[in-house]
Amino acid sequence: MVPNGWKSIRLNQISETVTSGSRDWAQYYSDSGSKFIRMTNLPRDGIYLKLGDLKYVDVHSNSSDGKRTSLKAGDLLISITAELGKIGWVPPELGEAYINQHTALVRIKKESADSKYIAYLLSSHAMNHKINRLNDSGAKAGLNLPTIRSIPMVLPPLPEQRKIAKILSTWDKAIATTEKLVETSKQQKKALMQQLLMGKKRLVKSNALRSVREGFALSKIGDIPDDWEVELISKHYWYQEGPGVRKHQFTESGVKLFNGTNIQQSRIDISNTSTYISSEEAYGAYSHFLADSGDLVIACSGISVERFDEKIAFIKEAHLPLCMNTSTMRFKVKSETRACLTFMRYFMMSDLFKNQIRRQITGSAQLNFGPSHIAKCFVPLPSLDEQKKIASVLSCVDKEVDILEAKLSHIKQEKKALMQQLLTGKRRVKVAETE
Template sequence: GKVPILLPPLPEQKKIAQILSTWDQAITATERLLENSQQRKKGLMQLLLTGKKRLPGFEGEWETRKLKELCAIKTGKKDVNEGNPDGKYPFFTCASEPTGSDEYSYDCEALLIAGNGIIGKTHYFKGKFEAYQRTYILSDFSNAVSVSYLHQFILYWLMRDIDREKQHGAMPYIKLGLLQRFNVFVPSIEEQQRIAMVLSYADQEIDGLEFKLNLLKQEKKALMQQLLTGKRRVNVETEAA
């Protein structure tokens, strides 16, 4: 009841609402496009990472290999409070995005899987980095597997396993044995690379839409700060902001 409301003339109120509504419509439309793109990629993963649909020019049976046969699996060494957000090197923890570290313990190509927190969140990185002690590091990959293919395979199949376990209340964190026993479907290296390329194009489309959506939200926020405070006035007569 004590909140002060800034009230410009009614025509100006309507114009401000109209301008912000235009941004809302653009945000909603982009959210819909993003959701459609994510669903398309999910459908592609379901077909291509199971062998239900083969890309042109490929045939033959796929092997099934244990993850531990395709790479080394270990955990990080650092406690999460040893990081520095302004550090030079990425520090992979169990959060959605890496933070920073002043030091690094690893210098390699790796897939990094959150063992708790945002369970199963997987990043690809090549170079110097640090890792939290509950983050799994996959490295030293076999010549039988494409790292980009394995990344996509883990994103789809490991998350399915985790989601299924969560529904039974049995997945507070990932145990090493689950990763060691994790089955990977392995076509020829050429087919793996082609599958990864197709899914990478889908990722690029999703990333582009996510960038556009964040930009629209920032623009609307900036407009609200200007228009709902009176710092910027709208010209009602010419209907131009």
């Protein structure tokens, strides 16, 4: 049912231009010049362009090549290949910019509709689902311009569109502010980790000097306090790689198998796997691969070096029983040594560890390592007391980041629910006569 005062239209009825780029712009890439908006700059959640990874092109709008795809403030952008339906809205401050053949440009008639409202509408879950169903290339994702022009929608009066767009923009600003706080907190944590794990910032009283320890040629760890040790990881920590349980051994019940995909954002989630091994095998031939509560586990295959810190977590009692599987490793502190496993977790999340692994897998952007690589890695170790204090400080920082991320998730969910109500007319806004 169409809400009172709303009209059913198609996108072409409110558009003065619907076009796309039709050329390969890579040959025009430059270190400066006009901005070049690619599909990667379009957000999957929201309408504001992501300009952190921006390309530039040495082409001007008065050239015959670039004039048709030169962007103006308020233009809508739609990804039309690969990831269909990503939406971007061009802000006034963007300046001269262009698109290629993978992106459609929609220029809205100002007297017919509010372009920011249309951007929010197209980015909504319901409309995005509708756009993806318009795929005209079968298995290969693709949208053509006639299909885009025919996208159906129901619109409120123009003043109501503007008011809704203004409300949703306020939520987007809150999201952007919180995202910036999260990113700032993560960068501060990274800097603090570097200081604490290198002994540049001490949590215990010490008059120790700093020096490069024996083994530097292998470890590349650098100068650390003289009262710290530099040891091979294997001296203080026991580690084990998961077995390669074969597909024919998988069962529908028994003991769950743990793999790298179960570690997401430094947390373990075993709800997304239905792969089991029989209890007979788990407690029989594979009993020495059964995880224990408190084990430090990592994914060691198929991930980037930069994001490795997201693939480290602790096994908890609630996760058990659990059997290790391929592409994973677990760590424990050796009983005869004085070491902290939480300290080890933060060390493995740091560049000190990543750089040692990176040098062993030169030529590959993806991590793929095992016990033989760990055996060559060094760890700088202060006293057990200082290890625990470092771990405690960094754990507190993690909790602060968790609180911000939970707040961000809540704001996004609230905005999503509000969009669903406002963009369908289930919740109406009051518009003053002057608006």
